[in-house]
Amino acid sequence: MSIYNAMYSGVSGLVAEDDALGVIGNNLANTNTVGFKESRAIFESVLGGTVGQEGAIGGGVRMATAQQIFSEGSMQTTGQPTDVAISGDGFFVVNGNVSGVQGNFYTRAGQTSLSANGTLVNPDGLPFQGYMSNGDGTFSSTLGNIQVDTAALPPQASSNLTITANLDSTATPPTLPWDPQNPANTSNFSTSLQTYDSLGDAHTLNVYFQNTGPGAWTYHVLGNGSEITGGTPGQNDEIATGNLTFNTAGALQSNTVTSGGTVSFVGATANQALSFNFGSQVANGGTGLDGITDFGSPSSVSAQSADGYASGALSSVQIDSSGVVDGVYSNGQTIAIGQLAIAKFQSDTGLGQAGQNLWTATQDSGAAAFGQAGSGGRGALVSGSLEASNVDIATQFTDLIAHQTGFEASSKTITTADQMLQDLIAMKQ
DSSP states (O other): OOOHHHHHHHHHHHHHHHHHHHHHHHHHHHHTTTTOOOOEEEEEEEOOTTTTTTOOOOOOOOOOHHHHHHOOOEEOOOOEEEEEEEEEEEEEEEEETTEEEEEEESSOOOOOOOOSSSSSSSSTTTBBEEEEEESSSBBBOOOOOOOOOOOOOOBBOOOOOEEEEEOOTOOOOSOOOOOSSGGGGSEEEEEEEEEETTOOOOOOOOEEEEEETTTEEEEEEEEEEBBBBTOOSSEEEEEEEEEEEOOOOOOOEEEEEEEEOEOOOOOOOOEOOOEEEEOOOGGHHHHSSSSEEEEEOOEEEEEEEEOOBOOOOOOEEETTTOEEEEEEETTEEEEEEEEEEEOSSSOOOGGGEETTTTEOTTTTTTOOEEEOTTTTTTOOOEEEEEEEOOOHHHHHHHHHHHHHHHHHEEEEEEEEHHHHHHHHHHEEE
């Protein structure tokens, strides 16, 4: 009888609307869950007869699936250097055991921190996966845990000293001949650079420039004799000398080292090589204008630097927009440790949910393709931010009303069919 069909259809409507209410409830419960993706109830009709039957009465409705919606949530700035969000497609990769399943899992939640052993982990302690630094500006191609060495950063001895300056072309040679023990009165201009030996101890080197004629200068690098092996305490020790020549346009024509270039600091590695970069030379095909020049203006230094540094303790970790994990040390150095891997799938909606803000790869999603942020269609990273849940509360409340109305309508079908049955029974009596 159609009355019974109406009752069963009404029951299917109650069940479907009840399931849909569960989907909405889960969405609303995760309104503040970082990286959460809402789902929507997909209903489909139930066939009440054979396929292709004309005029068949349907058998009701059922909720076919809860489809995940992978639209992007808003970016929330946290100011936390270890927080990171993906703007665009892709997922962070973590590895570990979740509910008895071991392997890679995928998440949009970029809340990272360091474990006790220096591993970069998510709030549940699962290690983030990425590529470790090779130490030369490149990264390994092997996917694995990002491990931050919490030991002190070893010192690095200085080897390259760079000076960008102008030497006044109107200067004349000093009256007195060059004297390393009286450098101020036997030179025209000077500057100081801080360098480091192999132990990380700092040493100040003074560079004096002496005009020897139009377009011609000599430079002398002096160190403290008490800090240099074989040096005399209280006196300057000459480490290196050289000649600079300039063309009529004030460009550096040539830079010729005439003596020295190595130094042995007391207690440190002997014969530490030092290279002095004063800019490209015209004689070697350079412009001669990107380092030391010889223009008719007062001598002055616009920039200078020396590589090397003292040892330092790890003070913090930060993640930049390319996913590079940097260790920030107390000596002011920032060292690249690794780079986060970003996974991309053929179908995000085919991913299986694993709880704990995680997804797993399935046949429907396809295998994960790993790479770097901003490459191969993967989104860029926003450091110091987190992606909020994409749940729209207003939409969810609207859907809640719609499903409540559907539930009430289905229940009305049942009560109406029941009343009709009662009338039918009463007629037989």
